[in-house]
Amino acid sequence: MKLDKRFVLKSLAGAAMAAALSTGWAQSGQPVKIGLLATLEGPFAAGGADGMRGAELAVKQRNGTVAGRPVQIIKASSDAKPDVAVNAARKLVEQDKVDILVGPLSGGEGIAIKDYSKTQPQVTFINGGSGAQATTLDNPSPNFFRFNTEGAQWMVGLGDAALKKGYKRVMVIAEDYAFPYSQVQGFMTEFCKGGGKVPVKAWVPLGGKDYSSVIARIPKDVDALLLVLGGADAVNFLNQYESAGGDKPLLGGSITVSQDVLNYRGKKRDSLVGTLSAGPLADAYDGKEWKAFVEDYKKNYPVSAGGYPSPSLFAYVYYVNMKAALDGLEAVKGDLGNNHAKYREALAKMTLKTPNGDVKLDENRQAIGTTFVTEVVKDAQGNLHNKVLRKVDNVNQLLGMNKADFKIGSRDVPNCP
Numbered sequence: 001m002k003l004d005k006r007f008v009l010k011s012l013a014g015a016a017m018a019a020a021l022s023t024g025w026a027q028s029g030q031p032v033k034i035g036l037l038a039t040l041e042g043p044f045a046a047g048g049a050d051g052m053r054g055a056e057l058a059v060k061q062r063n064g065t066v067a068g069r070p071v072q073i074i075k076a077s078s079d080a081k082p083d084v085a086v087n088a089a090r091k092l093v094e095q096d097k098v099d100i101l102v103g104p105l106s107g108g109e110g111i112a113i114k115d116y117s118k119t120q121p122q123v124t125f126i127n128g129g130s131g132a133q134a135t136t137l138d139n140p141s142p143n144f145f146r147f148n149t150e151g152a153q154w155m156v157g158l159g160d161a162a163l164k165k166g167y168k169r170v171m172v173i174a175e176d177y178a179f180p181y182s183q184v185q186g187f188m189t190e191f192c193k194g195g196g197k198v199p200v201k202a203w204v205p206l207g208g209k210d211y212s213s214v215i216a217r218i219p220k221d222v223d224a225l226l227l228v229l230g231g232a233d234a235v236n237f238l239n240q241y242e243s244a245g246g247d248k249p250l251l252g253g254s255i256t257v258s259q260d261v262l263n264y265r266g267k268k269r270d271s272l273v274g275t276l277s278a279g280p281l282a283d284a285y286d287g288k289e290w291k292a293f294v295e296d297y298k299k300n301y302p303v304s305a306g307g308y309p310s311p312s313l314f315a316y317v318y319y320v321n322m323k324a325a326l327d328g329l330e331a332v333k334g335d336l337g338n339n340h341a342k343y344r345e346a347l348a349k350m351t352l353k354t355p356n357g358d359v360k361l362d363e364n365r366q367a368i369g370t371t372f373v374t375e376v377v378k379d380a381q382g383n384l385h386n387k388v389l390r391k392v393d394n395v396n397q398l399l400g401m402n403k404a405d406f407k408i409g410s411r412d413v414p415n416c417p
Helices: 005-030 047-058 082-095 105-118 158-165 178-193 212-216 231-243 290-299 313-331 336-348
Strands: 032-037 071-080 101-104 123-127 170-175 199-202 224-228 250-252 275-278 352-354 357-362 367-378 382-394
Touching: 032 047, 032 082, 032 313, 047 071, 047 231, 047 290, 047 313, 071 082, 082 101, 082 105, 101 313, 105 123, 105 178, 123 313, 123 336, 158 275, 170 178, 178 224, 212 231, 275 382, 290 313, 313 336, 313 352, 336 352
Parallel strands: 032 071, 032 101, 101 123, 170 199, 170 224, 224 250, 250 275
Antiparallel strands: 275 367, 352 357, 357 367, 367 382
């Protein structure tokens, strides 16, 4: 085969330039490229948009630079489906050549991106908002890090709170995928241990529109409903349940009482007042760092510009994970050489300062952190927010159980009919 001489020279020059960049970019002020992946379509679109705001806020707080290098954000969207999320990640990694990917948002997506990360060892993956247990508990990836606690950790304390409220029998209504399984396990682990019963679990499709058959199945003798529905799904269920005359007290999953749901424009939203829930944040927490974070969010994303009266859960967890990505870069002075070896070591050993306290990672690169038990209340301006009932620190992924006894939550685990 005859090669064009000009092509050979051009290729050699390109290779030489690439080699120079690979050894000298950390000192050259080259941009660090970070892919930002969230769901901007489907049932979590509103939460995904707020997740983007949270991640961008972390970059803004550094004036768009880290370790002397400008931060270049390249955004991509999914719709809460794992295959769509992987395709979006593939575009960021293989076409846009990002150094770091922050995302995705939902639980099934997170497991899929974790698996994809194993095929791309030259990129560091840091979670966005997804909270399925299996992402880090089941065959974790060496280049996937999660600085937010996950769905089961978020629900610690809610089972005990429900029992103290006098609820002995609770029906579960939750979306049918990995994240709600985790949330239900976090609730039921305490609730069942304390003598509570869950006679019925209704697993519904993500993105469902019609909940009439589920509402018809609600037993008369349950004391409350545990809803683990997010975004548009939560709004649709609440409207239909109210229209059907439903009056059972509600317990909420972490995403069910997030600001993107509490601020939906519907006449039935006041039905959430009094709902007990749990999660990684509480709107009314009076911690100094939390209040500073809320003020900074409101300054950059006022309600008039599409923000919420207080950051949503998604804004918070994306902020935390992007902050970790940037703090890690600062710690190694932007050095991503040798397949990010120093960077990943710094991330693994980091004590991350967050608005809700320090976060450390376990051996699976999974956060150990704080959970709040909360209640939805209405303020003088008519806004709904979560007040703090209890704060639980140092919550790990095994929920206080021995590793040998722990099983990842599923449709059937735990079970106490």
